[in-house]
Each structure stands twice: as C-alpha cells, then as structure tokens.
Amino acid sequence: MPPADDPRPADPGDPPEAGGLHAVGGYRLLRRIGEGGMSTVYLSYDVTARRPVAVKLLADHLAGRPEFVSRFYREARLSQFLQHPNLVQGFAAGFDTGPRVHYLVLEFVDGPSADAALGRARRLGVGAGVRLGVDIARALGFLHARNLVHRDVKPDNILFSPDGGAKLADLGLAKRLNDDSGLTAVSQGVGTSYYMPYEQALNGSLVDARSDVFALGATMYHLLTGQVPFPGATHEEIIRGKEVGRFAPVRSASPEVPAAVATVLETALHRDPRSRYPTADEFGAALAATGLATRVPSYPIGTVPPGDGPHLDAPTRVDFTSGPPLAAGSCP
Structure with a gap:
C-alpha cells in the first residue's frame, strides 16, 4: 500500500471498493477509510494541490432525497467557512456528472476516530x-x-x-x-x-x-x-x-x-x-x-484492526423535513 502522500492508486488493477470508481471530481481515490449509512470516505489524492485528502461520497440511495443532499452540502459549506485547529477543514464539494455522485473534500487526518x-x-x-x-x-x-x-x-x-x-x-x-x-x-x-x-x-x-x-x-x-x-x-x-x-x-x-x-x-x-x-x-x-x-x-x-469492542453505531433517530439548502456562497 503506498503511503498517504503517494499520488498513485493503491492498486491500479484493484478498484478501491467503490464500484470500480478510481477518481471523483479530479481527486484520485486510494482506499476506503470509513463507511456509514449516509456516506463512504476514501483516502484520496488532490493532484492539483499535491496533498492527501479525505473524499466523502454521499450514499447512492440518498442521492435522490433532497433533505439528505441538503445536509451534505450544508456540511460542505460550514466545513469550508469555519476554520479552527480542532475542526476538520473542508476544501471543496460538488457533483461529478460522470459517476453521478455527490462528493465532499476534507482535510485528511491520519489517525483513528x-x-x-x-x-x-x-x-x-x-x-x-x-x-x-x-x-x-x-x-x-x-x-x-x-x-x-x-x-x-x-x-x-x-x-x-x-x-x-x-x-x-x-x-x-x-x-x-x-x-x-x-x-x-x-x-x-x-x-x-x-x-x-x-x-x-x-x-x-x-x-x-x-x-x-x-x-x-x-x-x-x-x-x-x-x-x-x-x-x-x-x-x-x-x-x-x-x-x-x-x-x-x-x-x-x-x-x-x-x-x-x-x-x-x-x-x-x-x-x-x-x-x-x-x-x-x-x-x-x-x-x-x-x-x-x-x-x-x-x-x-x-x-487499526477491526474493533472487537461493542458496535458504537448507536440507535439513532434522525428526522428531517425537506428544506432548501443555504444559498451558494452565503454565510452558513
């Protein structure tokens, strides 16, 4: 496995568990580092800035639900607008029309949750x-x-x-x-x-x-x-x-x-x-x-090996109503 700052894919012949997807929005996907019900996160490489980043992809089954898309882009705007040493920084977000996926580019923190x-x-x-x-x-x-x-x-x-x-x-x-x-x-x-x-x-x-x-x-x-x-x-x-x-x-x-x-x-x-x-x-x-x-x-x-402790994906109730996302460029 190449180190985090290596721009090469983890294995050119082995898709990084993203349905054969190797790049999104110009960012190379290297390997999956996190997954939940709403999204999957990949260690990726920003070719332009020449740095490792984390790319979060909105789950396909939520891409057609406006309330979840709104939440996703709200996170994108806030993470870019709010800069603090103890907050994960956001860099970019968008919709890649090729694979038809919403993505969010974040600071890569090389440590566990x-x-x-x-x-x-x-x-x-x-x-x-x-x-x-x-x-x-x-x-x-x-x-x-x-x-x-x-x-x-x-x-x-x-x-x-x-x-x-x-x-x-x-x-x-x-x-x-x-x-x-x-x-x-x-x-x-x-x-x-x-x-x-x-x-x-x-x-x-x-x-x-x-x-x-x-x-x-x-x-x-x-x-x-x-x-x-x-x-x-x-x-x-x-x-x-x-x-x-x-x-x-x-x-x-x-x-x-x-x-x-x-x-x-x-x-x-x-x-x-x-x-x-x-x-x-x-x-x-x-x-x-x-x-x-x-x-x-x-x-x-x-x-970090797979945890042998209790599964911490706690019972969750997240209820939304559909609402328009913040206007692009507005203060969150």
Whole structure:
C-alpha cells in the first residue's frame, strides 16, 4: 500500500471498493477509510494541490432525497467557512456528472476516530480522555460563539490527530440558534441516541450550547468507562432513561477515573440544562484545571484492526423535513 502522500492508486488493477470508481471530481481515490449509512470516505489524492485528502461520497440511495443532499452540502459549506485547529477543514464539494455522485473534500487526518480507538482498547486512558475533552470543547466553543450548535458530538465524529490532539468532524446537523429554516421539524429529535440530551431528543430545535456540553460529557463518559451513561437497545429505551436522568456515577463505572474528572463529567450530564456548564468554554476550562490532559493515542489509520469492542453505531433517530439548502456562497 503506498503511503498517504503517494499520488498513485493503491492498486491500479484493484478498484478501491467503490464500484470500480478510481477518481471523483479530479481527486484520485486510494482506499476506503470509513463507511456509514449516509456516506463512504476514501483516502484520496488532490493532484492539483499535491496533498492527501479525505473524499466523502454521499450514499447512492440518498442521492435522490433532497433533505439528505441538503445536509451534505450544508456540511460542505460550514466545513469550508469555519476554520479552527480542532475542526476538520473542508476544501471543496460538488457533483461529478460522470459517476453521478455527490462528493465532499476534507482535510485528511491520519489517525483513528475515537469510535475506532474505543473498539480497539475498550477505554481511553484518563490523560488522553481529558485532552480529547479539552480539544473538542474548544471546537464547540468556537461554533457556539458563532451561534451554531453541533448536535451530533459522538465518538465517531471525533478524530485523533498525529499531533496528539483531537478534531471534531461532521457539521451536517449543525444548527444556527433561533433558525427555523426547516432543518428540523417541530417536535422531532435529531442526533445520536446514546449521546444527545433529553431536550434534544424531544425536539431537535430545542438546543443550545448546553446540549453540546451534555453530548461531549456522554462521549467522554463512554470513552473513559467503556460504557454509555444511558444504555438501551432502542432509541425509546435510551431516552426513557434520560427522562429519569439517573446514571451510574463515573467512578462506579470506572474507579480509575479521578474524582476531579468524574465531578466535571457528572456536571455536564445533568438532565436539567440549567445545572450543566453553561458554555463549552467553561466545560473545557474545568477539564483543563484538573491538570491531567496528556495526548490522545493516535496512530496511522491503516494500522487499526477491526474493533472487537461493542458496535458504537448507536440507535439513532434522525428526522428531517425537506428544506432548501443555504444559498451558494452565503454565510452558513
């Protein structure tokens, strides 16, 4: 397999698991590095800029559904407009009329997702978990200062960078506060069941910075203890647990987690938003104040074996109404 900065395809005679597709929009597809229900991501090469990139392809079965196409291009615009060291940067997007596929070109982060790392190691060390929390809180604080809420913070949307930090990905569900443009229908939840707060499950429009604080707290709880704070086999079962608001204390789930870190996470996980940290910046500052942050355990993604841990594609309820995408060139 050629290295990430090698412009050659992985094997000219072996299509990179994309139905024989070797290039999209002028970007060479090298190998598949991620796949979900909505899209597939390929390590690719930007021939013009001479750099490795990640190319995300919208799933064929969603290409004819305007609400999902709108979300895809919303992520494209936001990822290009918003530049922060702890956000995955977007470079370009478009529709290739040859293979008839929507594509999004992103910064290539040569490290695993927190989801993949958890599948490999069962749980993160405390120092790595705290560093991840501090970095993602910074990314969220940046979004919140621009009146945007991410709404889908979870292990699969956090990437480990080779520099020992973490980056937040996937802005497809990001919502501008006080925006009723149709991204979320009234009385419908949007997000990922294990990590979203109760108020977001009731109505995806009833969110603010404290909703992302809860989701990051739930993500860190999972990464540090190896279990989610509100388990369940279905969306409804998980949300019933959040309605009650009781979860196993952090140190009960994992005695290795220091009391100072446990207190921070349990504050973030309050059912009542008024009892959480009011901002991601305050959440991140509380984590940093523990003095425990080190580095996340990044490694080239080609070395990550299939995880033998629990499948982290949590029961998800994502409801949309069709709405027009943002005007091209407009501020997200």
